[in-house]
Amino acid sequence: MSPRNILFIMCDQLRFDYLGCTGHPSIRTPHIDALATRGVRFDRAYVQSPICGPSRMSFYTGRYVRSHGSSWNMVPLKVGERTLGEYLRPHGLRTVLCGKTHMTADIEGMQRLGVETSSDIGALLSECGFEVWDRLDGVHPTGGKMPSHYNAYLNEQGYDGENPWEDWANSGEDEDGTILSGWLMQNAGRPARVKLEDSESNYTTTRAMEFIDQAGDDPWCLHLSYIKPHWPYIAPAPYHDMYGAGDVPPAIRSEEELQDPHPLLAAYHAHRTSKCMARDDVREAVIPAYMGLITQIDDQIGVLMAHLEAAGKLDDTLIVFTSDHGDYLGDHWLGEKELFHDPSVRVPLIVVDPDPAADATRGTVNSDLVEAIDLVPTLIEASGGEVPDHILEGHSLMPLLHGAKDWPRGTAVSEYDFAFREARTLLGTEIRDSRAVMVFDGRWKLVHVTGFRPMLFDLETDPQEFRDLGDDPAHAETRDRLGAELLRWTERLRTRTTITDARVDRLTEVEKDEGIWIGFWNEADVARAKKAPKGRS
Template sequence: MPRNILFIMCDQLRYDYLGCTGHPHIRTPNIDALAARGVRFDRAYVQSPVCGPSRMSFYTGRYVRSHGAAWNGFPLRVGEWTLGDHLAECGMRNVLCGKTHMAADVDGMKRLGIDPDSERGRWIAEGGFEVWDRLDGLHPTGGKQPSHYQDYLRARGYDGPNPWHDWANSAEGAGGEVLSGWLMENADKPARVAEPDSETPYSTTRAMEFIAEAGAEPWCLHLSYIKPHWPYIVPPPYHDMYGPQDVQPVVRSDLERRDPHPIHGAYMANRFSRVFARDGVRERVIPAYVGLITQIDDQIGRLMRFLDERGLTEDTLIVFTSDHGDYLGDHWLGEKELFHDASVRVPLIVVDPSPEAEATRGTVSPALVEAIDLAPTFVEAAGGDARPHILEGHSLLPLIRGEVERLREVVISEYDYSSRRARRELGQPIPDCRMVMVHDGRWKYVHAQGFRPMLFDQETDPEELHDLGADPAFQAERDRLHAALVEWALEHHNRTTMSDSRIAETTGNEWAQKIYIGFWDDADLEEAALEGASGN
């Protein structure tokens, strides 16, 4: 059984932008080596294609409709069990180094009389993580809160009120002027910060510092990189490691623009989508995106050597994944948020050092898996009770150890666009801005409240260019997948305070409590007592 868990997550890393997942140009030998040591899950899907709700599903092991944090900045309500709560019962520390996008339920804590500055309040506010170093990404001056990384940069001599923006997120012009990394025209230029001081090496160093200080106490370390998420700018030598010749052809068709689904059309109109339709943008941005990924890969190699040197490799379960993808101009879109594979499908590699996993090392699993499967995987690896009435995912260990071939028939992902411009453009009431994807590995069905559904057949249309949601010839597939959606929706999602075993123990206990229901007279009672009746 592994003693430790190293839970590595990238931000906005597409499933198909690694060497081991088939990208023809990118160099990721260290991540590829992880895949060779473990199992790569080729059909892994997140529970929402946007940072906050996706991560809250990773950290709770629950669907978005269950935990309620449906968009960035939506607090995770007080009382939700988190990975930290489950692992604490196993005697394992749950430690953060990097990004969570966690928003504290300050109003909920106030209502319950929990001091946010108390030890318990801080635990709740950080989503069950012991914070070693939190770095959610930073914004221009006046944006997000300061972080340890800002202090680190200042201590290293990077001056200015916001050294992250002026150095790590900016290039330098010929005249010494600062060129903002927020502007995509600067994506091909080197960031001003020295590479060892940029975000990815910084987070790796901090993670290694934790591991060095942790001692023998079991830990789960969530190393959560903020890259390759925009701003798309990277320090040398990664800024020109790739060029336009390494950019994959864009996946989009004129038909998508001529007759789009209303929600797809609204997202095409967003500025972050329109910019990727401009000539030359992808050729400038994607080499930087790929350079950021190779930088991450180099840091993974550095981290793996560190574990080897300390004799921790054989005691550590290692997971590598992402919180969602990045359209990069595919389907006439930028960012993420809808349900094409470029957005909702993620890389997932699990390296289980246990002898039981020997037979599957280096294999690729076609099983449909979800982000919520990691929490029960970690709990089982730590020797704990997975609490299936709370954790809605399934442990991956039976797949990794060759005990089963699949866990489910469909995967589910959800999205709430009420906070986005599309709601106003479409005239949708806030409660009706809900989308749910049901995918069985071939057919992908998207329920869009207030609009017709979307449907894609990945067998005949692997690039998802032909929306069959309005085609009468495919009504049977839509009906079948809608029925699967209804079945999922009718499952229990919020009975978290009563386990199945507890219900079984208390079933029919009215008789023991002398609660007599359905009896006519004393003779009935006496007869039931003689027969050992339960009273039901």
């Protein structure tokens, strides 16, 4: 039974281990935990790049970063790349965005093809294939990356200023009424000046429910994409002080990591964000606010589930809950994300399939290696479509949701283009060579860095990834094996996307059927070839 609706929920910068159902010792996320009870929680889910834009483009295209080409936040997604909406709309699902995509449109490509952004197809190409209900990528101090529905909403609610997000949602104030910037981490414990009901997460949920009501009985795929708990780390009351320093887990780091670190790791240790988040006082100020933002989202998911139930849609809606990447939060002496330790590259993933065929797996935890690119084929199959394997590089999760034990993936791959970061200038690498790729087989994690030795971690004996074995002679065989896996991965990238494998098979040796006999000596050779099985002369 195909679900009538799909609810695709994504958080921004939510770590895999900051939920109750994933083992956090004190965070309260009962509504997300309830989703895990109703569905399958995939415990080893990895994103294709540990930064917003490229990761999301892989979520939306079902393709690795090397294939879709959007390698960093400001790099446009090529105009020819198909995305989720293009796959689902033919099956009758209105595919709508409420929240963030971090999409950068390929304006140059559209102009080359004569496609106006104001046209129907141009609008879809500009918005990653989604019909925009409400796009909120986050707003910047200057007013943002794009005209913001949210800023207009805040003005309508009486919040003054040209950029009310900056002045109200991203600011607190002291006892004297002095406005304090949410960008400064020392202010993380202050409540945002905006009212709770007008804060980013509540606003986005409200807009999502408005869409559900407006859609009526028409089937839909709604991408509900929260911009939190991504920085700036400032939460509205009462979430700003819901947690305290006693709720902050000890940092996952070791002095060993500072002793002769890999050059790329050393360069990231030198970044301002890392120096700041490595401080205990910063962690104790920031992480409680981060946790509060997560619990706020959890409460909003509770509101949304109640709304779906009241509308009679809960039992025929497939629900996905995930994140685009994690957050180091001072682990490994790092801030932000961007490298390949689990706090950065591993994400929560919960899928609730309403089909009775999934009853046997409800409430289970799956430990197969899954990737962000698996969601597009999953949602296509759930909608009754045929998965275009010559384009998509992920695998549908539907068999696992319905109790299958076999899974075709033995390794997970993630990529990062650090050409845009200070690390490149610190290392002195060329822009084209500023790349790193992770390959992980469930135990061994190899990070290939162009121009440098690899990193290698054994997560069986070193689950916290403290000991880099990348230059240990005793592990040369493992490095060679994973290097070969990485080469095999590059060989299997889907670069032929305009023709299916089935059509390739039909066209094999087609020139002979058309009377084009190349390399034949005489009529007897031709006669024998006509009798031979296809593909053999």
